[in-house]
Amino acid sequence: MGMRFAFAGGREGWVRALLTAVGVGLGVALLLLTTAIPSALSERNERGSARDDFTYSGKVLPKADDTLIIAHTDTFFRSKDVRGRLLEPEGAQAPLPPGVEKFPAKGEMVISPALDRLLKSDSGQLLRERLPYRITGTIQQAGLIGPGELAYYAGASGLEDQLSGGTVERIDYFGPSPGNTGDELDPVLLLLILIVFTVLLLPVAVFIAAAVRFGGERRDRRLAALRLVGADGRMARRIAGGEALAGALLGLVFGTGFFLVGRQAAALLEVRDISVFPSDLNPSPALAVLVAVAVPAAAVLVTLFALRGVVIEPLGVVRTAKPPRRRLWWRLLLPLGGLALLYPMVGQGNSNGDFNQWMVIGGTVLLLVGITALLPWIVEAVVARLNAGSVSWQLAVRRLQLSSGSAARMVNGIAVAVAGAIALQMLFSGVEGDYTKATANDLSRAQMEVSVRGDASLDEVNRQLQQTKGVRRASAVSLGSAADQAQDPENSVEVAVGSCAQLREVARLTSCRDGDVFQILGGEYDSDTTKVTKPGGTLYFDPAYTGSTSHTVAWKVPSGIKTAARRADPTGYERGGLLFTSAALPEAARAGMSQQVFLQLDLSEPDASEYARNTAARLAPLANVYTMASSTRSLQFQSIRTGLFVGATCVLLLIGASLLVSQLEQLRERKKLLSSLVAFGTRRRTLSLSVLWQTAIPIALGLVLASVVGLTLGAVLLKMVDTAVSVDWASVLTMTGIGAAVVLAVTVLSLPPLLRLMRPDGLRTE
Template identity: 75%
Template sequence: MNVRQWARDLAMGMRFAFGGGREGWVRAGLTAVGVGLGVALLLLTTALPNALSQRSDRGNARQDFTYSGKQLAKADNTLVIADSDTTFRDKDVRGRMVEPEGTEAPLPPGVAKFPAPGEMVVSPALEKLLKSDSGKLLRERLPYRVTGTITQAGLIGPAELAYYAGGKDLKQLQSGSNIERINYFGPSPNTQPDELDPILLLLILIVFVVLLLPVAVFIAAAVRFGGERRDRRLAALRLVGADGRMARRIAGGEALAGALLGLVFGTGFFLIGRQLASLLEVRDISLYPSDLNPSPALALLVAVAVPAAAVLVTLLALRGVVIEPLGVVRKAKPPRRRLWWRLLMPLAGLAMLYPMIGQGNTNGNFNQYLVTGGTVLLLVGITALLPWVVEATVARLNSGSVSWQLAVRRLQLSSGTAARMVNGIAVAVAGAIALQMLFAGVEGDYTKETGNDVNRAQMEVSVGSGVPLAEVGRRLARTEGVRRTSAISQASVGERAKNPNNELEVSVGSCAELREVGSLPSCRDGDIFRIVRGSYDAETKKLATAGNTVYFDPAWDGSSSTSTPTPWKVPAGLKTAQPREDPTGYARGGLLITSGALPANAAHVLDQHVFVSLDPSVADASDQVRNTAARMNPLADVFMLTSTRQSLQFKSIRTGLFVGAGCVLLLIGASLLVSQLEQLRERKKLLSALVAFGTRRRTLSLSVLWQTAIPIGLGLVLATAVGMTLGAVLLKMTDTSVRIDWSSVLAMSGIGAGVVLGVTVLSLPPLLRMMRPDGLRTE
């Protein structure tokens, strides 16, 4: 191979691309736009690992609960911090109350100075929300004056809702483990990184393959825009002395020029999208523009691989084309495509995946090379099978309306071009169907039943010990949107005032409220019940005996509690009750004490818990409850009761899939539109001639629709079959029973068809402009 000759021919092709007048520039521009869209998405993909790493680093840098088990003494460099997280209309709000205990107390990342009591510093997104009309309810919950803004260093994303409020005497607010004294911000030394199990790693790998493969298919199709006109130019080159190999190398140079221009366009598209990233939020995930920095090595790989692929694809496409000085022998009827070799790729893909069937979570990680190679071969097999399917189908289509016959005849002459346009969306739909089947199949393994009875209560509120139980229940019961409340106080008693060996759970409330957590034979104020066969039955028999002295809220070594244990002698006449699950599904044991039987000096150590039933007709009922709880105690814990709980890792992977799928769908639509416009441009004179001979515009418009609909329909059928096959194999690999999620299959196919329909509608205005007799004019 003569490198100098190759370089000279490629350079000549590049000069033809940019020096061929308006025609050359239009073709190069269309190629550049198609390639540029793909390059932009590839650059985005290479930037995602860094973006997620930056988010994680900022999240780790602001960690404030060490969970070390050691209690720090008050010092000049300590800070008391309290967790005051809340939720507003299904959006999480990260909240902290801070009280510096000295001049060297650590500042939270992104905060210039500590807010004073009654003040707070907020994230830009929270400040915007609080100033808006929709933030009225949240303003009531956060009655602090805004005095500053949290910078990027203290936020994981620009759309995050977060604040730091100044506190006073926080150690006096008893709210479980929500308060801690710290002397630094950062990850706990005892924190171990979460490790993904093999199935979650498999999900991530398949997501990347499925999202990136359509991009490669689109880039390969984009570099072949304007193929028919290019071939006529190559015939002219043969006429002036170029041989066939030289002509192909020149064609490769033209494709190289479009690909290089596409790299420039793609970089521009990426930079524009990067600046707009802060305005977008997908499933509570937002990114700063500075986070989206592609890895230099991966960016260099894209810069080298795309032009090289453009040249390679062009040379491969021209292998079966005989370029003669007087024309291109492509206009003759091409030979029938053969099927046997087209089946090799999907069969090879299945063979690579077969050894891992039944592996599940018990046999270590899946072989990433076999998984990637097998999935790629199976999906790329669509691009090999689809031209044969389209050709074999349209060869049997004849009779019909004029628009139908025009479309069918065009497809019979250029079925390969039609299949290329559909390949990308077919690969994307097949991959999406397989992923949806896999997600639906393994979802049950990462979704657990909570045991919550959401028919009895939808929220649980823990207010702490600062407000009397009766007052807590009364305030919440009067809250707008609350149907019913059940307020119960909780505490623990031990056989010793300090470091007891045995503890007993105590629940306090009215008879009606105690019946929510125990089956009582009869009850009146002043009764005390002992639960048998409960969770703490052994301790109940030991401690809940008449005459025994027990201590409310016993002290423990290393505890930060300042309260004094309260002694109490168990009275005679205990009644027996049976355990009953509360709305959270917990069947408690120990003692049930009516309010009238509780020692007066023990009331201050009780934590108030309230089960709340909401009125579904009130839109903001849950936020009204949170506001009421915050007025009683700013550190009150409020939980929504749900019947199921899903793994955070699984949810994060699914969120990443939705984000990536949205980007790929945008690419699909934009690339199909560019491809459609390029095909219409090549047929401009033909359309003008048909109109000049009296063909109705409606007929031509319908013919263009049929030309798109027929290959798309065939592509979606093939994609559905391949996607369901891949999904079934992946489910077998995860040792999960195969179940076809028909709703997902139909949804993915419908989305693909909807994208094509939208592209067709957008291409109608330029089509109508081209259908004019004056389009026959030429120079």
Template identity: 70%
Template structure:
């Protein structure tokens, strides 16, 4: 009978069931997306491994009919990674990269669809200058890890003469196993992942539980009518469960539809530089079945739980009288139980073993569920003590006093999300220093650097970089080594070559002219310079042994009265040791053992200065690799987890907004006759609109305050678990809270047009 009422109850029943189904469907869609995440990660990893072309074998195999020389020429364009490869086929059986049908000839390239679109747009003008190849095809999906990945394979000649693993290597197959064993998962990072999943999924569960209770007051009135014709209490509860079951089953269908639509949209979207193909989003069958069983079961249980305190009699519903005061003691047991589960792991940190994932999950769940239990009591206790005010305030407060539970249910989801976000933000901020390392690079002196490969004159790189748009300073410092023997020297020191202006970047010079040589004092790591300076003859680029055939050792006679210079931090933050040479002081024939390094200072007023530098480097040599400097660098795992949190938070935020809007529309629909009656009595629409805003503002304020308290408590406990000092970044806490409030504000504003349509006297009509 309950299922029949849901689908055959006229327009009223259909609207109620549809709203419930939409609310449940949005949650189901996000749950299905979550169940598809393991497959997404697995497919991305498998495809990345399948196209792996690195080798760390520094004794390359000889050329054969099945070998390929491949060079890594990855780049960056306006913050987006561009995966690039140069290839030279050495035989008819050379391995073909995944996603390619044929090898591109020299001067041609095969590109990803996203890169082809970018190159054809106005925004890809500078990138086109960097890739002077003719496009002859596109990379298939099997060769890409995401729909928005920028990647290309270009043909080249002469790579076999420049083999230098791992960047330029000779391979016979793609996807060779990684020679380095996988490292163990960091316990703190595992804790971050566990808490992140719980925090992101809890609001989904709360919204599903809220959606199945849409139309609760009208439903109770219908159940009272059923009591009048002979149904007993158990019957009406089963009928109510049947209605909830019908709405949840329809929600499963809609959720599957939403998921399929979102699956296609995901193939065209990029969130925080992460993109996927629709084929990646295949939910795990076992997890999908679990969702299909858990959602209807939860709908029935939530409905029966909601009716536990409602006495439905033949002549009405007792709940319309003043409800009894909610009890507090059992609501405090939930967060207390959560803290008790987390307590054994306080101070465990990253070096004292792994965290118990069951205790972590259970503890965080109980703390967040505790918000949903505490918030109705808080709202009821506060609104009961609110003082009278204007008409709109009185209307809002009286409504909240009569149905504080309904108002709390609307806010529960956003409160749980904000509390989890605050706790996660505290945890990320607290442990960030452990996964963020200082590079030592002085970004005030240089913003980019270029390593000059063998065979390219450093003077040419310096000259062309100086003429590049957006470059205001160029410091060229070439580096090598010197020893007391031609071979297997026991004493070694660094050699730095540059003009006087460049040498002053690494040392304090008494005076300097071309032809001068200096011995450095005060280096960070050096114990041989002064001893070598007393030798009569030194050897530049000493060989490591007889097998070192590439070394070109050149003798250098130490001049008498060698000048001394005090070392100072260079642009990389290191105090160098060894010897400083001006260009003309360098012995003839020693240039082959000197490696060039060019440091670049950029003009911040030139928007694409970095892109101009990369274009100049590509024009000089495709293997020239400009590096962008930063003062700090984060570990890859930590950065990946933070990116995953951002993507998940964006999805949950979309669900929060959509579900809140559906919930608000359902509340307005239920109050349609009341609003129409107030308008018929002469209440101004402005007053009613303000009353609706107050009805939203009061619970959300209380909910966010409770969320801040629980979030700060959970964050402090998590930080103590990681053996990290508890620090509160109030700017982040307030921004998270404000973010939640802004979502509610936007949803409220979007609900105003339907509210104005409902405030008409003809809303009193009935069928």
């Protein structure tokens, strides 16, 4: 009978069922999306592993009919990663990369759809100059980790000469290396993941619980009418449960529809360079069934719980009388229980063992759910003491005094989300230093480093990079090695070649002229210099090692080699070994050297780094270009933070949509009241301000409570990982400001329907 009332009870019934279904559906869609995330990540990882092309074995395979030489040519374009590979098949059975139908010929490339769109756009012109290949095909989904990935495979020749270069390897299959097992997460990172999932999912559950109580007052009046025709109290509650069940089941249908629409739109969205194919977002069947069972069951239980203190009599509902004051003691038990569960794990972490996952989840949930229990009591206690003020203020306060529970329910979700965000921000800030390491880079001397191997001479490399748009200064040196034996030497030293000015970037020279040779003693990895630089001895440039090819050149060590003092280069490295001015190096020894260039950029040119990368690619397709940074961050830590950002974005959208639906439902219930006030001459401006106050007062109280709980949870989490408690007040204010901005936006969006409701003809009835 309750389910029939939901759909056949006239306009009131189906409008309430529709609002409930939309609210529940938004939550269900986000739950389904969350249950699909493990599947999406697994699919991405599998495709990424299937195209792995480095064996990490340190061995060079012999050339065969089933081998392929592959070179890494990854690059960046305006902060986006571009995955690039050069391919040179050595036989008819050479392995094809996943997602590629045939090998591109030299001068051709196959590219991802996203890269194709970028290269054809005006913004991709600079990148097009860097990839001078003819497009002949598209990489299919099997070869990409996401629809937004920028990737290409280009044909090449002559890569065999570069096999000892570090970024070139001969392979006979694509797939994970047996020795590359990946990194395991440490206890602190596991704790971060647990807290992220708990904090992101709990507001969803709170919103679903609030959605099933839409239209509660009108429903209770209908139940009173049922009592008048003979239903007893238990029957009335079962009918209310059936009505809530109908809305929840319709919400499951809506949620499935929202999820399917969102899944198709996933290919068009990219957040922090993360994108997924729609086919990857497949919820686990077990988790999907759990959502399908838990949501309707929770709807019925929440409804019955809400009716526990309501006396439904044939002539009305006793709720219209002054409700009894809410009790505080049992509401404090929830956060105190959460703290009790978290306290035993204080001091654990990377050095003291893993955290108990169930205690972490349980303690966090109890603390955050404590907000939903405490907020109604706080709102009731505060608004009971608010009286004098403008007409709009008095209208808002009186409404809150009559129905503080409804106002608190609307704010509960955002308060939980803000509290969780504050705690997470404190935890991330506290442990960030453990996963962020300062580099030795001197950014005042250089902002980029370019390494070029090949036939380009030192002077040519330096000249072209110096003349590149956006480059203020280029300083190049040639790098190589020399040893006391031509084959498998025991002692070897570093060799650097350049002009006197260029050598002064990597060493301290008292006097220098072209033709001089210097030795540096005591470098970071230098213990052999004095052994191989004895006058009259023979040094061999570019010595050969087993399994590698080299162009060894002999050189007789002269007497009178000068000594230079160590100096850190712009990367912070203090080299040792030998320094040669350009005239002192044997001409034949230049072939085995690479050119290292430090670039000072004109920071007023936004694309300076792109111009530098284009020049490096023209000089040598296998050139390595590095952007120097003051610090590096753990990839695992960065991935978790990116996941938090993506999840928080989805939850924020849900918060806004759910609050808007809740606000519209409350306005609908007050339609006749608003019409009555307008009919008596109340100004619309006054009513609009009263609606704003009705939203602002509970949200202000909710944000204050959220800040207190969030700071408490954050402090406990920091103690758990044995980190000093510190508060980033700017982040706390940012989190609360975002919460307030969402509510303000929802209030503004609800003004048009409010103005439509404020008409005297709203008093008409049938």
